[in-house]
Structure formats: structure tokens, C-alpha cells
Amino acid sequence: MKALRLRKWRSDAELVELEEPQPGPGQVVVRIGGAGACHSDLHLMHDFDAGVLPWVPPFTLGHENAGWVHAVGPGVTGPAAGEPVAVYGAWGCGTCVRCRAGIENYCENPADSPVTGGGGGLGLDGGMAEFMLVPDARHLLPLPEGLDPVAAAPLTDAALTPYHAVRRSWPKLPPGSTAVVIGVGGLGHLAVQIIKATTAARVVAVDTRAEALELAEQSGADLVLRAGDGVTEAVRAATSGRGADVVLDFVGSDATLAQGAAAARRMGDLTVVGVAGGKLSVAFFAVPYELSVQTVYWGTRPELVEVLDLAARGLLRAATTKFSLDHAMDAYRRLQDGSIIGRAVIVPTGS
Numbered sequence: 196m197k198a199l200r201l202r203k204w205r206s207d208a209e210l211v212e213l214e215e216p217q218p219g220p221g222q223v224v225v226r227i228g229g230a231g232a233c234h235s236d237l238h239l240m241h242d243f244d245a246g247v248l249p250w251v252p253p254f255t256l257g258h259e260n261a262g263w264v265h266a267v268g269p270g271v272t273g274p275a276a277g278e279p280v281a282v283y284g285a286w287g288c289g290t291c292v293r294c295r296a297g298i299e300n301y302c303e304n305p306a307d308s309p310v311t312g313g314g315g316g317l318g319l320d321g322g323m324a325e326f327m328l329v330p331d332a333r334h335l336l337p338l339p340e341g342l343d344p345v346a347a348a349p350l351t352d353a354a355l356t357p358y359h360a361v362r363r364s365w366p367k368l369p370p371g372s373t374a375v376v377i378g379v380g381g382l383g384h385l386a387v388q389i390i391k392a393t394t395a396a397r398v399v400a401v402d403t404r405a406e407a408l409e410l411a412e413q414s415g416a417d418l419v420l421r422a423g424d425g426v427t428e429a430v431r432a433a434t435s436g437r438g439a440d441v442v443l444d445f446v447g448s449d450a451t452l453a454q455g456a457a458a459a460r461r462m463g464d465l466t467v468v469g470v471a472g473g474k475l476s477v478a479f480f481a482v483p484y485e486l487s488v489q490t491v492y493w494g495t496r497p498e499l500v501e502v503l504d505l506a507a508r509g510l511l512r513a514a515t516t517k518f519s520l521d522h523a524m525d526a527y528r529r530l531q532d533g534s535i536i537g538r539a540v541i542v543p544t545g546s
């Protein structure tokens with residue numbers, strides 16, 4: 196089969212021929228319907244030297260995946276062949292307290308997980324291939340009626356990650372509150388929809404690109420702002436001077452973190468989702484009183500069930516551009532230069 200593989204650090208991924216995976220005991224092979232192209236894959240290709248991450252190339256990219264059950268190994272009693280499924284991508288040990296609660300993104304026993312802090316496409320072979328090996332049937336969630344694998348694939352990260360970020364801030368988003376979304380890319384446009392679908396907050400979206408702001412408006416944003424000087428003042432003006440109850444930063448640069456903190460309300464949340472690696476200095480008088488700052492990584496398996504439900508009911512829909520496996524690197528090049536609006540999804544069978 197064809198697979199898009201990261202062969203070594205600091206290199207573009209390459210399309211190669213691989214043997215089709217075979218399921219061992221407890222394992223499942225999924226025929227991939229769609230695999231989302233994530234900005235973090237660009238970091239994987241370009242930003243790390245050997246030994247920085249606990250993973251060793253080669254491995255196939257693609258950590259947001261959905262498809263159909265293709266083959267099950269001995270002892271699997273879960274989904275039947277042909278059933279459409281989403282792949283929960285954070286593969287923990289399965290037995291620590293966090294994993295038992297479905298919070299495998301924060302597994303506390305990484306030595307016993309298939310790969311430390313990762314999963315398919317993050318250290319192990321992912322879904323940018325015709326078939327993908329999933330090490331345990333518990334990672335497969337049946338797709339609800341009306342949701343196909345191409346639409347579902349990006350939800351497993353591009354929606355699950357912002358869903359997790361928004362959900363933990365629900366108590367701070369009652370009627371009358373304001374949420375700010377900085378960076379309206381693959382995750383950000385879904386964040387706007389998630390806030391609108393699950394809270395009564397007003398949503399302000401910020402991006403440098405006019406097309407992204409258009410997508411933010413289509414996603415339900417109440418106010419869109421061109422990134423740059425004046426964002427903080429505009430957010431304060433839109434909130435009678437109070438500031439935003441919750442700021443979700445999908446960029447995470449020095450500049451966006453500083454803006455996010457300056458635009459936040461006292462007792463607000465500033466949640467850093469983007470991995471641009473910026474720093475925020477915290478000091479008395481430097482940030483609003485009782486501002487809570489947190490980073491988040493991915494989401495939980497129960498939250499993915501909720502995300503799929505929202506999508507099946509039409510409350511959440513990823514704007515997608517489809518690419519064949521042969522053109523997967525084009526998707527990443529366009530992601531790099533900012534010309535993908537919404538999410539790029541690789542569709543292996545469409546090649």
C-alpha cells in the first residue's frame with residue numbers, strides 16, 4: 196500500500212510503498228477514509244533533532260483519522276468489519292487512572308503505552324496510508340448515523356482539541372460572557388462553532404487572513420478582528436472595558452500570548468493551544484488578577500464521543516479541502532504558506 200512517511204527528522208515526508216498491516220491479538224486494521232493534515236506535522240518534519248521527542252522515524256504521518264473496520268485480530272469483540280469508525284488518537288497504557296477515565300492524552304504510565312506521549316502518526320504508523328493498524332479496539336468509536344469518515348477524520352484532533360479547551364472553561368462562559376479565538380485555522384474555526392454550539396458566549400475571532408475571518412463569520416463568530424495592533428482595545432471596547440472571559444490562543448507566539456493576556460478579563464482563562472513556542476511573562480500587575488493560564492494537549496475519548504454527536508446533529512462541521520495521498524505534500528506546503536482555509540484532509544481512496 197501507499198503511505199506518507201516521515202523517514203528521518205528535519206525532512207519532508209515521502210510517499211512510499213509498504214506492506215499492508217495485519218492485526219495481532221486485540222488489534223484492528225482500519226481502511227482509511229480520511230486523514231487530516233495537522234500543522235503539528237509540519238513541526239514534526241522540520242523542527243526536531245533526534246532525541247528531542249521520544250519517537251524514532253520512520254513512521255507514517257496522520258494522527259486524525261477515520262475510516263472503516265477492515266480486519267480484526269483474535270479476541271476483538273468490538274466493531275465489525277465494514278463499520279465506519281473514528282480513531283481516538285492518543286494511545287495510552289489503558290490501565291492507569293487517567294486512561295481508565297478515557298483521558299489517554301494524559302496517560303501517567305507512558306512506559307506501558309504503545310509509544311510515549313503519542314499514537315498513530317505520532318511515533319507509530321498513522322493514517323496517511325490506505326490502511327492503519329490500531330493497537331486496541333477501545334480506540335475506535337463508531338460513527339453516528341449521518342457522519343462519514345472524511346467529515347469525521349478532522350474531528351478527532353481539529354475539533355477534539357478545541358472541544359477539550361472550551362469544555363474546561365464552560366463555567367466561565369455564561370450568557371453575557373465573551374470568548375476570543377486567536378487563529379482561525381483548522382482548529383480555530385471549529386473552536387468558534389463549538390463555543391456557539393455549547394455555550395451562550397459571544398465569540399470574537401482574530402486572524403491575519405481575510406479568508407480566515409470570512410470562515411470565522413460563517414462559523415458563527417459575532418465579531419471578527421484583523422490581527423495586529425488594536426486587537427486588545429477592540430476586545431475591551433466590545434466588552435464594555437471588561438475584557439474576554441476566555442481567550443483561546445491557537446497560535447501561541449510571544450505576540451498572541453501578550454495580546455491574549457492583555458485582552459482577558461480578571462478571573463478569566465487564557466488557554467494556549469497553538470505550539471508556536473511563545474512565552475508569556477507573569478508578574479504582579481503584568482496580567483489581570485486571577486487570570487488562569489493553561490496549555491492543553493488533545494482531548495479525552497468521552498469528549499470525542501460528544502464531538503461526534505455534535506457533528507452528526509449538524510452543529511459542528513469542518514471546512515475541508517481534500518487531497519489524494521499522491522498530493523499529500525502539496526497539502527502540507529499549502530498549510531505552511533497559510534493558503535489552506537479550514538482543514539486539509541487526505542483521502543487515500545480518492546487517489
Ligand SMILES: [Zn+2]
Pocket residue numbers: 233234235236258352353
Ligand atoms: Zn494535530
Ligand SMILES: [Zn+2]
Pocket residue numbers: 287288289290291292293294299301302303304305
Ligand atoms: Zn495510562
